Amino acid sequence: MTWTATNSEGYAAPVALATDIVVLTVRDARLRVLTIDGPGGRRALPGGFVGAGEAPEQTARRKLREKTGLADVYLEQLATFADPGRDPRGWIPTVAHLALVPSATTPTDPGARWTKAPGRRRWAFDHEQILAAAIERLEGKLWWSNVAVGILAGAFTMTEARHVYEAIAGRAYDAATFARDLKATGLVEATGERRAEGPGRPAALYRFCDSTPRWGLGRRKRIA
C-alpha cells in the first residue's frame, strides 16, 4: 500500500521530502561510502525525511550527527532525484547531499558500514545513481576547491594529503609535484609544526585555511 498526500487546494502533493547523504571518506587508500542495510539485502545511503519548517541541509546534518556523531562536517547539496517511482512508498523526492568526513570516523550507528566506492555492491532504490553523481562531483572539485578539507580536517602532512587525493583521483601523484601544486592552490597554509611517524625526516604540517567551501586559484590538474 503506497502513501498519498493531498494539499488544502485539493491536489495531489508529494508524500514527503527526503534527503539522502553520500558520506565519503578515504580509508586504507580507498574511497569509501557510509552505507546502511536497505531492503532486499541491498546497500542504502543514510537519510531521512525533511521535517516541516526544516531546510534539507539541516535534516542532512541532523542525520549525519545520528549516524557518525559528527557535528561539523563538510556538506553540500548534490542534486535532487524525483523520478516518479523512485521510492515504492510513494511520491518522495529526495535532495541528495555530499558529505566528507575524516578517515578516522567510526559510525555510531551499529548498522552502518564503510563500503568501497565504487564497488560491486547492489544498491537499493536509485542510490547507485546518487553515489555516481557524488563521486563525479568530488573528483571534479578536488583540485579546484577545498573539498578535501572534509577528509583532511585538522593538520596533515603532504604525504597524508597525497594519499587522500590519489584515492579520490584514482591515480598516483609525484610527491614533489603534489606538494608544490597543493601549495599553489592558495588553499592550505603551514602550521609551523612537524610530525615524526617512525623513521625518516619529520614532515611539516599543513592545514586548509578555510573549513567552509572555497574555490582555489584556478590552477589545473589532470585527473585521468
Added chain:
Amino acid sequence: MTWTATNSEGYAAPVALATDIVVLTVRDARLRVLTIDGPGGRRALPGGFVGAGEAPEQTARRKLREKTGLADVYLEQLATFADPGRDPRGWIPTVAHLALVPSATTPTDPGARWTKAPGRRRWAFDHEQILAAAIERLEGKLWWSNVAVGILAGAFTMTEARHVYEAIAGRAYDAATFARDLKATGLVEATGERRAEGPGRPAALYRFCDSTPRWGLGRRKRIA
C-alpha cells in the same frame, strides 16, 4: 492564508513540488534571462508545479514550451531551493533548472521579457539567488563542456561563437586564440560550408558535435 498538506500517515507534507527555470541566452552582446511579472512589480523566473507522476525535468520542458515555443532545449538541473518560508504560499520546495536557448528566441508568452543578467532588477521570492547559481554554473562549465550548444544551436561562425563566449565569461578573447582553443576542446566540427555577412572574407561554419550535455577534453580557460 497559506496552503497545507497532510499525507496518509498523518504527517505534514510539502504542499507541492515546484520547478523554476533560468532561461538564459546572449542577445546584443549581453547575457539575458527570461523573466515574467512577479508579485509587487518584481521580476520572477518562469516555472510551475510538478504534476503527480511527472519528473521535474519534464515539468520544466513543458513550461519552457509554453513560454518560448521551443521543444528541443539544452536543460539541466541546477539545484533545489527548499528553505522554509521561501514561498509565502506554504511549504513548496523548488527544483531549479538551467536552460539555454538560441539568441533569436522570442517569447510566445506576452508577459515574458528578456532581462539583463545580472542586472539591477528586483526579484520575487529567492529568484535572485537562483539566478546567481545559474550564472555561476554556466560560467564554470563554459570551456569544459558543450553548454554553449544551447545558445549556438545549428551552424555558427567562430566570430558568432566568440561573441557568445565573451558575453558569458565577461571578458574579451583574441579571435585567433579563441578559434584555436574552441577547436581544441574536441566539441565542435566544421560543416564545410561558409557564410558571407557583408564585406570581408566569408567565414567557415562550425557546429557542436553533440546537442546533449558532454564534457570537453579537459583544457583550461581563464574566465576572469
Added chain:
DNA sequence: TCAATAGTGTCTATGAGACAGTATGTG
C-alpha cells in the same frame, strides 16, 4: 654508518595569451 622519509631544484612538454602577417571576400 645506513635506511627511510621529507623536501628542493630543474628540465621539458603543453596550453594559453598576444599579435604580426597572410588570405579572401565586397565595393
Added chain:
DNA sequence: CACATACTGTCTCATAGACACTATTGA
C-alpha cells in the same frame, strides 16, 4: 584598387609531469 573580415604562424609565459639531488630523522 582600397577596405573589411577571416585565418595562419609564431613568440612567450605559466603550469604540470618527471626526476635527480639534498636534508633530516631513527636504528
